[in-house]
Amino acid sequence: MMLRLIKYALAEIRGQARMLMLCSLTLGLSILMLYYLIWPAYKNPIARMYTSKLGYASVLRKTGRAFPVKTAIAVQRTIEIRLLGEGMTQSEPIQVPMIGMARIEKVLFEEGDRVKAGEVVVKLDDSRIRNKIAAAKAAVETAKAELRRVAIGTVNVLEKERPDRERIRMNAMERESDILNQLLETYRKLSEDNTISEQAVLEKELEAVRATAHFRELQLNTHIAGEGLKESIRMAESSVREAELQVEHREMELLDYQSLAPADGVVERVLVHAGEYNQDPGRPALLLASGLWFELYLDQTSIGQVQPGAKVEVRLAAFSNEALNATVSKVRPLVNFSLGGPETNRPIRPLGTGSPEWPATFSVRAIFDREDKRLVPGLTGFGRVMMTRRAICVPLGTVTALSANRGIIFVVDESGRSFEPRNVSTGANDDQWTEITDGLSIGERVIIDGYQVLEPGDSIDCSTLDFENESNLQAMGSDSSLGMSGTHR
Secondary structure: OHHHHHHHHHHHHHHHHHHHHHHHHHHHHHHHHHHHHHHHHHHOOOOOOOOOOOOHHHHHHHHOOOEEEEEEEOEEEEEEEEEEEEEEEEEEEEEEEEOOOOEEEEEOOOOOOEEOOOOEEEEEOOHHHHHHHHHHHHHHHHHHHHHHHHHHOOOHHHOOOOHHHHHHHHHHHHHHHHHHHHHHHHHHHHHHOOOOOHHHHHHHHHHHHHHHHHHHHHHHHHHHHHHHHHHHHHHHHHHHHHHHHHHHHHHHHHHOOEEEOOOOEEEEEEOOOOOOEOOOOOEEEEEEEEEEEEEEEEEHHHOOOOOOOOEEEEEEHHHOOOOEEEEEEEEEEEEEEEOOOOEOOOOEOOOOOOOOEOOEEEEEEEEEOOOOOOOOOOOEEEEEEEEEEEEEEEEOOOOEEEEOOEEEEEEEOOOOOOEEEEEEEEEEEOOOEEEEEEOOOOOOEEEEEOHHHOOOOOOEEEEEEOOOOHHHHHHHHOOHHHOOOOOOO
């Protein structure tokens, strides 16, 4: 009987021990669940119970405790801006004209052929222009011969422009005038002796006056002939030069009988054929597609941000797995209603405002960093413009009620126990940062997490993060409530 009682007591003790262990295990699991699951959820600002009357926020306010928040100091840092847009590869259309009026002798290229600048693409029949060149050269020789005749004085129309002959006559008349004057003196002496009559003296004096007048006339003619000969020689030289210029002009015309490619490119279209006659100077013979770039269309909100020299990553539909590097060479500062290039005739909702919006874009020209024979005009794709600049930044997600580059940010006062909401203007965003363009100064402390449940008059308990510390950046990257990942670039 005693043995049975002992066994029964031992069994009862074992049962109570099992029950005690089970209760202890249940209590431990409950504590663990409360600590690791219920308590964090209870303190989670995005939980539905958080803002209820029994929520964590209400308990903190009733007990007068401060709300734990994470803050950061606003400093100037490098922000990486990425702008995405659609576009296509394009080239410059260049018309290759035919200047000469002649029959087309040969077209040297076909559509799709690549040509180099200066290559002959079309030849015209130049036989007639060569005959004109020969005639112009003959005219040069004629003009040179005429110049020599003028210099010699054998041209009949230049009878009055022979200064050497006039000079001979002038010298003879000068000598004759001197003799007559001497003879007149002799007559006067004889008249004084009454050897000859007074009339004979007067006749001789009249003869001497006429000789002097003739001498002066010849003197004037000699001067005029000399000056006229100079001008006639100058005119003859000008005629020679004019004939030489006519030869140069004809030789320059000869160059127009070969149409040359003005730039490197691909023949997009051939507009003429051999045997046709070109009767319209300047008529296009070929259409070249010269150069190659990516025409990128970006939303109007980013106009003014993109500058020449910015790097672009281009991905084309034809080579979707390959990124092509390009550089912005030109920004066209004109906004139009286009979507990826072609004109659009329907509204879209690109910014998610909920109301119909017309896509307003501006174009950016990006030159590929290296030549690629696979690239041709007309390939579609998208490009990502990548830029960096120094600016006042806060972590992504710090600005709330963001709309039209305006938002609200919570700034901590000097005591570190209270805060104030402040209107700010925002700029660009990258994966980690939001640029603040107005409303915030360097050195001010802002709340980056925990502001979601704050109400006016709440006190805060700041936990400032140093964003220049890489370890803190990594910690921030693992915090999903901040909406950030990775490290600061």
